[in-house]
Amino acid sequence: MVLNPVLGKLVSKRVVLASASPRRQEILTNVGLRFEVVPSWFKETLEKSSFTAPYEYAVETAKQKALEVANRMHVKHLRTPDVVIGADTIVSVDEQILEKPVDKQDAYRMLSRLNGKEHSVFTGVAIIHCHSKDNQLEMDITDFYEETKVKFSELSEELLWEYIHSGEPMDKAGGYGIQALGGMLVEYVHGDFLNVVGFPLNHFCKKLAELYYPPSKHNVQRKKYDSIPSVDTFENQSDGESESSNFTKQKGASKLDSSGTYSSEAVYASENSSGVRTGFTVPLENQNGVSQSAAKLPSKILELMDGFRASKALFVASKLKIFDHLKDKGPMKAVDIANDVGTSVCGTERLLDACASLGLLEKTPQGYSNTDSANTYLASDGKYSLHGYIIHSNDHLWPLFTNLESAVKEGSRQNHRAFGKKADDLFKDYYHSQEVKQRFMSAMHSIAHLTARDVATAFDLSQFKSACDLGGCTGALAHELVQVYPNLKVTVFDLPEVIANTSYFQPSGQHTAPVTFVSGDFFKDSLPEADLYILSRVLHDWPDEKIHVLLSKVSAVCRPGNALLVAETVLDEQKTHPSVAVLQSLSMTEGKQRSGSEYKQLLEKYGFTDVQIKITGNLLDVVLCFKKSLSL
Numbered sequence: 001m002v003l004n005p006v007l008g009k010l011v012s013k014r015v016v017l018a019s020a021s022p023r024r025q026e027i028l029t030n031v032g033l034r035f036e037v038v039p040s041w042f043k044e045t046l047e048k049s050s051f052t053a054p055y056e057y058a059v060e061t062a063k064q065k066a067l068e069v070a071n072r073m074h075v076k077h078l079r080t081p082d083v084v085i086g087a088d089t090i091v092s093v094d095e096q097i098l099e100k101p102v103d104k105q106d107a108y109r110m111l112s113r114l115n116g117k118e119h120s121v122f123t124g125v126a127i128i129h130c131h132s133k134d135n136q137l138e139m140d141i142t143d144f145y146e147e148t149k150v151k152f153s154e155l156s157e158e159l160l161w162e163y164i165h166s167g168e169p170m171d172k173a174g175g176y177g178i179q180a181l182g183g184m185l186v187e188y189v190h191g192d193f194l195n196v197v198g199f200p201l202n203h204f205c206k207k208l209a210e211l212y213y214p215p216s217k218h219n220v221q222r223k224k225y226d227s228i229p230s231v232d233t234f235e236n237q238s239d240g241e242s243e244s245s246n247f248t249k250q251k252g253a254s255k256l257d258s259s260g261t262y263s264s265e266a267v268y269a270s271e272n273s274s275g276v277r278t279g280f281t282v283p284l285e286n287q288n289g290v291s292q293s294a295a296k297l298p299s300k301i302l303e304l305m306d307g308f309r310a311s312k313a314l315f316v317a318s319k320l321k322i323f324d325h326l327k328d329k330g331p332m333k334a335v336d337i338a339n340d341v342g343t344s345v346c347g348t349e350r351l352l353d354a355c356a357s358l359g360l361l362e363k364t365p366q367g368y369s370n371t372d373s374a375n376t377y378l379a380s381d382g383k384y385s386l387h388g389y390i391i392h393s394n395d396h397l398w399p400l401f402t403n404l405e406s407a408v409k410e411g412s413r414q415n416h417r418a419f420g421k422k423a424d425d426l427f428k429d430y431y432h433s434q435e436v437k438q439r440f441m442s443a444m445h446s447i448a449h450l451t452a453r454d455v456a457t458a459f460d461l462s463q464f465k466s467a468c469d470l471g472g473c474t475g476a477l478a479h480e481l482v483q484v485y486p487n488l489k490v491t492v493f494d495l496p497e498v499i500a501n502t503s504y505f506q507p508s509g510q511h512t513a514p515v516t517f518v519s520g521d522f523f524k525d526s527l528p529e530a531d532l533y534i535l536s537r538v539l540h541d542w543p544d545e546k547i548h549v550l551l552s553k554v555s556a557v558c559r560p561g562n563a564l565l566v567a568e569t570v571l572d573e574q575k576t577h578p579s580v581a582v583l584q585s586l587s588m589t590e591g592k593q594r595s596g597s598e599y600k601q602l603l604e605k606y607g608f609t610d611v612q613i614k615i616t617g618n619l620l621d622v623v624l625c626f627k628k629s630l631s632l
């Protein structure tokens with residue numbers, strides 16, 4: 001969840017950071033933005049003398065970095081991002097621009113110039129919104145810069161050299177890093193600290209606010225975005241339509257938008273002296289009760305601290321089927337819901353209020369009702385229902401995560417502590433009961449449904465006549481594939497106990513002939529013939545030995561020129577994003593999540609070539625590769 005509503009506007013977009021700077025990645029990650037990192041190949045060689053002011057150079061370089069990435073992704077990788085962000089940080093002293101030092105001597109030259117003096121740090125930023133029209137790339141470019149003044153103390157030669165030998169200056173503009181050892185050199189900073197570190201976050205948010213919430217003519221005092229506008233300013237506004245929207249909506253409620261993501265969060269908002277809500281700050285009062293200064297609330301940390309309460313409220317409401325009740329019966333009072341589901345009135349009321357505060361329910365004088373998102377994703381009967389996965393999270397993942405401390409200490413999955421069983425084989429031991437088996441399948445079905453369209457369309461698969469979805473479970477992806485590619489015949493291959501339970505999940509009233517279910521164990525039995533093999537959410541679950549068995553078999557049966565499609569959440573190269581995949585590993589599954597280069601390496605090892613990766617922006621990304629033809 002992104003707390004800041006303007007950054008929240010980027011949640012549903014494919015955002016690319018065109019920068020290799022780890023600091024920029026960290027600054028944006030820290031505020032909850034999900035993005036892909038594609039470092040720019042643009043060489044920072046613009047002619048400095050052709051710019052009248054240093055900031056113009058930084059802005060132009062930032063723009064060129066972002067343009068290069070947008071064009072490259074569109075043309076070379078056939079992936080048009082929604083938004084590309086580029087940035088360039090420079091240090092300016094005595095009318096000279098300093099970039100990153102090329103060697104230690106250069107670092108010494110730069111630091112000597114800064115010694116005992118004030119200088120400016122400029123970061124230029126470009127935000128490019130991209131659209132692909134008739135295969136042509138169209139772009140809207142917004143740029144800006146931020147200046148921060150920094151003063152160095154008088155520093156001895158010895159200290160400068162000691163600092164240079166630490167290695168820190170080499171990848172940093174001006175030859176210092178204010179966020180680390182370089183902080184010791186600095187006497188004062190005037191302006192945005194993060195701008196010096198490499199990214200002016202505050203100005204960036206204001207720019208996004210200007211872009212996504214242009215000022216309303218009905219509300220002149222909000223016209224200028226001198227501060228990041230308050231949360232309630234944004235409520236119930238959609239992109240670019242604030243001219244006609246009003247600002248009289250209720251304060252303080254965070255809401256799920258139609259895509260199921262939070263659009264705002266006002267829990268930590270407060271009012272400044274002019275009565276304008278300021279988002280993240282708490283006024284500190286002196287003895288006279290006068291607001292002195294504002295301390296930043298660590299919103300992200302507070303949100304994490306409380307995350308378990310919110311998860312559990314969602315789980316319990318789902319378990320009690322409250323969203324189903326409300327979907328069928330409309331607004332209901334707490335007492336009636338309590339009677340229907342057989343719970344206490346006071347407990348139910350608290351739970352319903354918690355759900356309303358989380359944006360899952362709406363509360364009006366008529367009673368509680370589902371939000372649109374709750375109807376779509378939380379009621380158990382919808383096509384895109386996540387009910388199965390939520391119940392799986394409550395009954396299976398929650399107990400495992402309750403034992404996380406032991407899991408980390410021992411480095412192993414805690415099935416024995418959570419369930420009293422050392423289960424390796426899910427279906428034969430722990431998943432012994434029909435109910436548990438169906439619950440697990442329902443969980444997998446929820447995710448497969450939500451991701452199937454993006455997986456099916458990530459690449460053009462129309463060249464294939466037959467596909468075999470190994471571990472294809474309920475057939476959700478298979479059904480999507482035959483919808484998208486009417487000439488494709490898909491076989492779902494899964495364990496007999498899974499296949500025996502698939503009938504419940506089949507789409508009704510649809511011609512399902514092209515999907516066939518075959519039972520077998522992909523580690524032991526021979527695999528059905530197909531032009532395209534699919535492994536969706538399989539590889540991350542198994543240890544290397546098992547993967548070796550499986551990929552050797554797929555490679556042996558896959559004919560040269562035919563293909564393998566892998567659907568998994570692909571980690572970035574640092575393996576810290578997206579956190580949904582990183583957190584999944586935390587329960588110590590025997591398998592692991594992989595980065596793009598790791599998938600490439602793994603697949604090439606088993607004779608697959610031309611490995612292409614598509615980051616979909618959905619929960620699953622897609623890797624397509626082809627069996628090496630014999631002549632290669």
Ligand SMILES: Cc1cn([C@@H]2O[C@H](COP(=O)(O)OP(=O)(O)OP(=O)(O)O)[C@@H](O)[C@H]2O)c(=O)[nH]c1=O
Nearest residue numbers: 019020021023088089172173176177178196197198
């Ligand atoms: C003054 C200062 C700078 N930096 C780093 O200096 C690099 C500037 O170089 P850039 O050309 O803008 O970026 P890059 O690192 O080459 O990445 P890219 O965007 O790919 O060009 C960026 O990293 C910044 O964080 C710090 O980490 N701390 C500081 O106090």
